[in-house]
Amino acid sequence: MVVAGIACWEFDCETGALRFDPGMTALLGCPTDDVAQDVDFAERVHPDDVGVAADAMREHLMGETPEYRVDYRIRTHAGEFRWFESVGRVRERDEEGAPLTVVGVFSDITERLRTEHTLRVTHGRLRHAEEVARFGHWEFSLDERVMHASDGAVRIYGMDGSPVPLAAAQACVLAEHRTTLDDGLVHLISNGVPYDQEFRLRRVNDGEIVWVHSRAEYDPATRRVFGVVHDISDRKRVEEEREALIVELQGALDQVKTLSGILPICSSCKMIRDDDGDWEAVDTYVLKHTDAQFSHGICPGCLTRLYPDLD
Numbered sequence: 001m002v003v004a005g006i007a008c009w010e011f012d013c014e015t016g017a018l019r020f021d022p023g024m025t026a027l028l029g030c031p032t033d034d035v036a037q038d039v040d041f042a043e044r045v046h047p048d049d050v051g052v053a054a055d056a057m058r059e060h061l062m063g064e065t066p067e068y069r070v071d072y073r074i075r076t077h078a079g080e081f082r083w084f085e086s087v088g089r090v091r092e093r094d095e096e097g098a099p100l101t102v103v104g105v106f107s108d109i110t111e112r113l114r115t116e117h118t119l120r121v122t123h124g125r126l127r128h129a130e131e132v133a134r135f136g137h138w139e140f141s142l143d144e145r146v147m148h149a150s151d152g153a154v155r156i157y158g159m160d161g162s163p164v165p166l167a168a169a170q171a172c173v174l175a176e177h178r179t180t181l182d183d184g185l186v187h188l189i190s191n192g193v194p195y196d197q198e199f200r201l202r203r204v205n206d207g208e209i210v211w212v213h214s215r216a217e218y219d220p221a222t223r224r225v226f227g228v229v230h231d232i233s234d235r236k237r238v239e240e241e242r243e244a245l246i247v248e249l250q251g252a253l254d255q256v257k258t259l260s261g262i263l264p265i266c267s268s269c270k271m272i273r274d275d276d277g278d279w280e281a282v283d284t285y286v287l288k289h290t291d292a293q294f295s296h297g298i299c300p301g302c303l304t305r306l307y308p309d310l311d
Contacts, residue, residue: 027108146163156210
């Protein structure tokens with residue numbers, strides 16, 4: 001049988017002969033029947049994988065595994081090592097139950113492994129990005145009522161893993177935000193109103209209260225809600241500190257009183273006229289319009305004028 005990307009093989013347990021169908025030559029890019037000889041194929045197996053393949057076959061022949069399944073590298077006719085998956089099972093046994101023949105299939109899995117590796121790398125980078133940026137993503141179906149969360153979202157909520165019941169995730173939100181979030185979700189699903197919420201939640205694992213920003217969209221065709229969540233606790237802390245500083249500075253400014261402009265003062269008695277037209281002593285006026293305090297004494301000139309008998 002010749003199937004694109006797959007070759008069949010048969011192993012004779014008594015003679016050790018290994019036979020392939022014509023599909024094997026196509027998989028390895030060989031001239032016709034180039035891999036017909038067992039020794040030729042054995043030499044193509046990567047040295048690091050020879051023992052792995054032999055152990056897997058031995059375990060299956062001894063009945064330790066239900067099937068022979070192993071991934072290993074084979075050198076193609078062009079000299080490149082490619083990954084192949086070989087799966088087989090004992091087809092015949094003798095009267096005493098000893099295996100006689102094993103048959104199986106052989107397939108090139110190089111591209112699949114490359115794709116899986118790329119996905120693992122990409123997923124790892126996404127996990128790292130979520131950790132650094134302190135964000136995550138989540139999704140739930142209206143039919144299942146179960147939330148599937150990324151590692152970043154699980155970390156923000158302080159949960160053990162994913163998925164989790166939607167009710168359990170909602171229970172983390174502090175009571176004062178619950179109604180707003182429920183209304184926002186209803187408006188998103190019913191009217192397509194954008195879901196964009198900031199709220200506080202209590203983490204499950206340590207009880208810490210964190211601020212989060214969540215945005216979501218709804219797909220009516222699949223009845224699924226997909227959203228992102230971002231831990232904004234640091235931003236909120238900075239905002240609160242800034243607001244507290246503004247209040248403090250405003251309070252300080254309220255305590256500052258200054259005098260400016262032209263003050264009408266009597267050229268004789270030196271009293272000052274206020275905004276209501278009343279005349280006040282200099283010290284009285286200054287006390288009303290500044291935070292200055294006076295300590296009263298007497299200058300030498302006034303002392304001589306007022307108390308001439310004192311030396």
